[in-house]
Amino acid sequence: MSEAVPPSPGSPASVRLTAPFRLRDGEAMAARIVVAAGLSLLSAALLVALSGHSPLAAFGAMALGSVGSPHQIGVGLNRATPYLLAGSGVAICFRAGVINIGAEGQIALGGTGAAAVALAWPSGASALSALAALIGAAAFGALWAGLATAIHLGRWVHEVLATLLLNFVALLLVQQALAGPLGQFGAGFLQSPQLPAESWLWKAPEFNAHVGFLIALAAAAALSVVLWRTPFGFAVRVAGQSRPAAAYAGFSMPAMTWGVMLLAGALAGLAGGVEVLGVHHRLIEGFSLGFGFKAVTVALLGALEPLAVVPASLFVGLLEAGSLSMQRQIGVPSAVVVIEGVTMLFVLAATARRT
Amino acid sequence: MSALLEMRGIVRCYGAVRANDGVDLEVRSGEILGLLGENGSGKSTLMKVLFGMTPADEGAIIFRGRALAGHKPADAMEAGIAMIHQHFMLIEAMTIVENVMLGWRDAGRILKRGETAARVSEASRRLGLDLDPQALVADLPLGRRQRVEILKAVLRDAELMILDEPTSNLAPTEVADLLSILRRLRAEGKGIIFISHKLPEVLDVCDRVVVLRKGRVSGRAPIRDVSKAELAEMMVGRDVTAPHERRALASGAVRLDVAGLVGPRVGPVSFAVRGGEILGVAGVDGNGQMELAESLAGLRRPSAGSILLDGQDILSASVAARVAAGMAYMPADRSSTALAPGLTIADNLMLRDSRRPPYARGVFLAPGSLQQRARQLMREYDIRAPGPQTRAARLSGGNQQKIVVARELARKPAALIAHQPAWGLDPGATRFVLEQVLALRAAGAAIVYFSSELEEVLDISDRIAVMANGGFAGVTTRAEADIKMIGLWMSGRAA
Numbered sequence A: 001m002s003e004a005v006p007p008s009p010g011s012p013a014s015v016r017l018t019a020p021f022r023l024r025d026g027e028a029m030a031a032r033i034v035v036a037a038g039l040s041l042l043s044a045a046l047l048v049a050l051s052g053h054s055p056l057a058a059f060g061a062m063a064l065g066s067v068g069s070p071h072q073i074g075v076g077l078n079r080a081t082p083y084l085l086a087g088s089g090v091a092i093c094f095r096a097g098v099i100n101i102g103a104e105g106q107i108a109l110g111g112t113g114a115a116a117v118a119l120a121w122p123s124g125a126s127a128l129s130a131l132a133a134l135i136g137a138a139a140f141g142a143l144w145a146g147l148a149t150a151i152h153l154g155r156w157v158h159e160v161l162a163t164l165l166l167n168f169v170a171l172l173l174v175q176q177a178l179a180g181p182l183g184q185f186g187a188g189f190l191q192s193p194q195l196p197a198e199s200w201l202w203k204a205p206e207f208n209a210h211v212g213f214l215i216a217l218a219a220a221a222a223l224s225v226v227l228w229r230t231p232f233g234f235a236v237r238v239a240g241q242s243r244p245a246a247a248y249a250g251f252s253m254p255a256m257t258w259g260v261m262l263l264a265g266a267l268a269g270l271a272g273g274v275e276v277l278g279v280h281h282r283l284i285e286g287f288s289l290g291f292g293f294k295a296v297t298v299a300l301l302g303a304l305e306p307l308a309v310v311p312a313s314l315f316v317g318l319l320e321a322g323s324l325s326m327q328r329q330i331g332v333p334s335a336v337v338v339i340e341g342v343t344m345l346f347v348l349a350a351t352a353r354r355t
Numbered sequence B: 001m002s003a004l005l006e007m008r009g010i011v012r013c014y015g016a017v018r019a020n021d022g023v024d025l026e027v028r029s030g031e032i033l034g035l036l037g038e039n040g041s042g043k044s045t046l047m048k049v050l051f052g053m054t055p056a057d058e059g060a061i062i063f064r065g066r067a068l069a070g071h072k073p074a075d076a077m078e079a080g081i082a083m084i085h086q087h088f089m090l091i092e093a094m095t096i097v098e099n100v101m102l103g104w105r106d107a108g109r110i111l112k113r114g115e116t117a118a119r120v121s122e123a124s125r126r127l128g129l130d131l132d133p134q135a136l137v138a139d140l141p142l143g144r145r146q147r148v149e150i151l152k153a154v155l156r157d158a159e160l161m162i163l164d165e166p167t168s169n170l171a172p173t174e175v176a177d178l179l180s181i182l183r184r185l186r187a188e189g190k191g192i193i194f195i196s197h198k199l200p201e202v203l204d205v206c207d208r209v210v211v212l213r214k215g216r217v218s219g220r221a222p223i224r225d226v227s228k229a230e231l232a233e234m235m236v237g238r239d240v241t242a243p244h245e246r247r248a249l250a251s252g253a254v255r256l257d258v259a260g261l262v263g264p265r266v267g268p269v270s271f272a273v274r275g276g277e278i279l280g281v282a283g284v285d286g287n288g289q290m291e292l293a294e295s296l297a298g299l300r301r302p303s304a305g306s307i308l309l310d311g312q313d314i315l316s317a318s319v320a321a322r323v324a325a326g327m328a329y330m331p332a333d334r335s336s337t338a339l340a341p342g343l344t345i346a347d348n349l350m351l352r353d354s355r356r357p358p359y360a361r362g363v364f365l366a367p368g369s370l371q372q373r374a375r376q377l378m379r380e381y382d383i384r385a386p387g388p389q390t391r392a393a394r395l396s397g398g399n400q401q402k403i404v405v406a407r408e409l410a411r412k413p414a415a416l417i418a419h420q421p422a423w424g425l426d427p428g429a430t431r432f433v434l435e436q437v438l439a440l441r442a443a444g445a446a447i448v449y450f451s452s453e454l455e456e457v458l459d460i461s462d463r464i465a466v467m468a469n470g471g472f473a474g475v476t477t478r479a480e481a482d483i484k485m486i487g488l489w490m491s492g493r494a495a
Helices: A026-050 A055-067 A069-095 A103-121 A123-155 A159-179 A212-229 A231-241 A243-249 A253-280 A292-303 A305-330 A335-351 B041-053 B072-078 B097-103 B113-127 B144-154 B172-187 B199-205 B230-238 B289-297 B319-325 B332-337 B345-349 B367-380 B397-409 B426-443 B454-460 B483-490
Strands: B005-014 B017-027 B030-035 B060-063 B066-068 B081-083 B158-166 B191-195 B210-214 B217-224 B254-263 B266-274 B279-280 B304-309 B327-330 B414-417 B447-451 B461-466 B471-477
Touching: A026 A055, A026 A335, A055 A069, A055 A305, A069 A103, A069 A212, A069 A231, A069 A253, A069 A292, A069 A305, A103 A123, A103 A159, A103 A253, A123 A159, A123 A253, A123 B454, A212 A231, A212 A253, A212 B304, A231 A243, A231 A335, A231 B097, A231 B345, A243 A253, A243 B332, A253 A292, A253 B017, A292 A305, A292 A335, A292 B017, A305 A335, B005 B041, B017 B030, B017 B041, B017 B060, B017 B191, B017 B217, B030 B172, B030 B199, B030 B230, B041 B060, B041 B072, B041 B081, B041 B158, B060 B097, B066 B072, B072 B081, B081 B097, B081 B144, B097 B113, B097 B144, B113 B144, B113 B172, B144 B172, B158 B172, B172 B191, B172 B199, B172 B367, B191 B199, B199 B230, B210 B230, B210 B483, B217 B230, B254 B447, B266 B279, B266 B289, B266 B447, B279 B426, B279 B454, B289 B327, B289 B367, B319 B327, B327 B397, B332 B454, B345 B367, B345 B397, B367 B397, B414 B426, B426 B447, B426 B454, B454 B483, B461 B483, B471 B483
Parallel strands: B030 B191, B030 B210, B081 B158, B158 B191, B279 B447, B279 B461, B327 B414, B414 B447
Antiparallel strands: B005 B017, B005 B060, B060 B066, B210 B217, B254 B266, B254 B304, B461 B471
């Protein structure tokens, strides 16, 4: 009709914090990402040149470091794994309009859970110890997310505050555990004894990549099925669009919040467990510093779409592996932090959409 | 005397639709011009062009002797044009004087509260607005809020005021007050464009009328030369909408029985609706209609009372349980309650039924039958869109409401709560919605139909209740409905 549709009476004027970063029409989006990647490479080159190094040599080292050898690809995959696990959990929370910033703490506790189970597991049943440790990791993560949810729903504390603040408590708890029951006496810094080898994740020999990435892939695929092919996922998508519409549809917001938070918590916990069992083979203080916050970026980069979080996490994982090796070989200080920051800003600016 | 405003040959196209197709319009100082037309006739587009909210494709606008072209609303305001919207743009948590100062240069960089308050009081006295500058907007009834908007326009030295459907949210007494304020503004030499489709008000207050139909001027005349019937014909053309087909129905058994319902800002309310009966609920918006409708639909928990649907008490049943028990609901807020705007048509068609067949099979959704069912409903309910995967937000209001109608009525409900179901729809879509409601009545459902458009309620209802202050001020039958009495009830005087 010729006249614009007027707003219905009573429509909320407030802007949703999350109304999500949806994918735009495919090709325009792809073009934007290419441009953004180009621009970020250019700015990174500029910064490298400013620090007095050759950008060409630096990027050569970066390329070799990310995809130069099976071993390096494995490093990238290992780095991508926690981002994929925690990121797809964050994505489903954001989809529901639940702003969960608690992955950082949930990952740390997940690692702690994995280490605790692995260390305590009876040696008689060692075949199951890796599995049990992973379950322990997921349980610890879910528990921590559940605590935040209980505070949020029970006492009406905004979920951003509840999840964010519990991160700091979680990090202190890990420290406490390492200073006490889980710690290795006389190690010089806070870490646990090495975990029994039966609990380590299987590694592909050539690649140096542990099996965690496959677990993460399966989790993202399962989450995608939940989101798109179940009534629960439908409720999540409706709630993220409009809370009043979700109430009208008969979906219980508390139940849904519990659902997405426990899912995300378990996945974040798993991320911590995979890191401990697959990479370090012990619990080390600060092993996951920044993972949880980066998971939020990765989730947004993946447009809150579990399957799209896969390439997003790979991108970040390989980028990190590459810039790490550039930092080592060319000696550009803080290259990882700078390149990652610049690239993410550009790509997010290209993919985010006004709501 | 030269015109205050001259619009000549305005053309504005949206795609293939010529929303304005060569419209000429003139307003003089000290004149109230009535701008009439049905929804979709091009009134809003013309005013948006004038106010700079959308550019004209062709034509010229001359205001106070200067050409306006490529202007934005800020430029229009600067030039002396004010738009008083249907939905007021006031901050509820602020006082009147604070709202007046918002974005107003004369308030000073360091706000001149005292001085502004004095100017508010002075203008309020002069125009008979009866506004206390320190009153909180949240505490004001809608009629008063509208006066705040008028006051803002006057203090900003607006010479031309556009009032878009200014009486649609007002009680009869408030309407009378507004009209006398407009007469005072006219006496001060302001030009006023009064947009309405309520003919009695137009005949009462306007000096001249311009009528639009399908984007063109279908009539213009001094008010003393036209009758109500002539205006109506200019508005709708020869194709006068046929009255709705209503069959008299044998009275059925009571299907919806509400007793002593009490909740925040509503009640106590008691009523019973039989199968095949429409209970129309009239009243000025904000008198508890939303609260009552949501209590019946389960979105609010009443604190006392009972709601029997086919004899089963659903007072404490969840929304989902009520849907399953046969309670259908069309909320007033179409854009974000009745629909999830970013989701597809297919998703919106299953919005309230996603846990039942054919949409769900066990723990999974069945995408195939979702698409199939969506196509079928789109055909049956004439939802016009490229396909079931089109986002609901991209549809016109009429097609959006058809999604809601399709979803709620295809379930063959025992009872329907319809809240402003024809709000903002064009005549074709309005007719479609009303016909569907009547078809549901013929199928034996109990229907509660809320609308603040009295004529719509009188037109469709078997019985009419009037809501005021959260309760029913009176109930009458279709045959005995008396406009004067209903008007009294609407203004809050009990029967």
